Amino acid sequence: MPIDNNDIIKAIKANPEQGFRELMSRFMEPVYWHIRRLVVAHEDAQDAAQETFVRIYRSLDQYYGERSFSAWIYRIATNEALRMIERNNRRACRALDETDTSFTADAYIDYTDVEAVQLQRAIHTLPTKQQVAFNLRYYDEMSYEEIANVTGSTAGAAKSNYHLAKDKIVEYLKTND
Template identity: 45%
Template sequence: MLFSRKKSESHIADRFTEIVNRYREPIYWFVRRQVVSHYDADDVVQEVFIRAYRSLDNLREENAVRPWLYRIAVNEIARFMASRYRNEGELTDELSHQLTDGEYVDYDNAMAVTFQKALLTLSEKQRTVFELRYYDEMPYEEISEICDTSVNTLKTTYHIARQKVTDYILNND
């Protein structure tokens, strides 16, 4: 029993290491684009993988890893935002300020800064859907698992988000 338990712990550790190795960068960027600050992103990503490790036993299928992990990330971002900011207005103001005057931002790339400012004008839901579709290029069915929203609603949300981003960039070019 001791041997089988050790073998099981070793298997879990190997599996988790593989997940970390494969998803740490995409998860980081997914989080970073939403919380803006590198330091905050680093903290949130740590929490994502801590929670992932603790719930690894719940993961049954290998092809369910990505939506499972991103769902944890979405929840951790929401938790972080709720703990840091009192309301949506304060959140948007603070994130915009960090984007305009923060560390680890390439201000020589003015178009990219404008693009990220456009994302900050989106609602939390719109931003999440946009990030997953635009940057992570996830199929709607997978986003549906993450956001617990119907595919049709996601398509509408993404379309609206794209319009808002496009309008912002064209008006602030």
């Protein structure tokens, strides 16, 4: 049975260490993969994910329930991923450029899965807000309302960004088949 977010919050209040372990058990993998899809390189994703959870711990007393707990966590994770990209001078984005050989330098990318690599390349041709909206909808199956909570926009904007992103991805796949 999946752990309820409210139970996690209660557990943290009752026993911070145990509660925080429950939080990580629930969010560690999805948050890592969310970050990984944005930053691409495993080591960058590892650093950003670690920083995300430390920040979550430091900021827990600033969570007032004004948005869903998941959205709050994903918002911190998204910001950490974008900070990492900025810090690396957009190295990760360049890494997905077909003309850049650094994409092939990451030991934790399976290049033999050509279609999957192509889809990630397509996603990384999108503006950041469309990438985030697409990833949260397509991979994390968030509602548009939740995506809006993560991105600080509206459900309508999230929906629009998702559909724009998907159209562009389909177009990219067609032209780069």
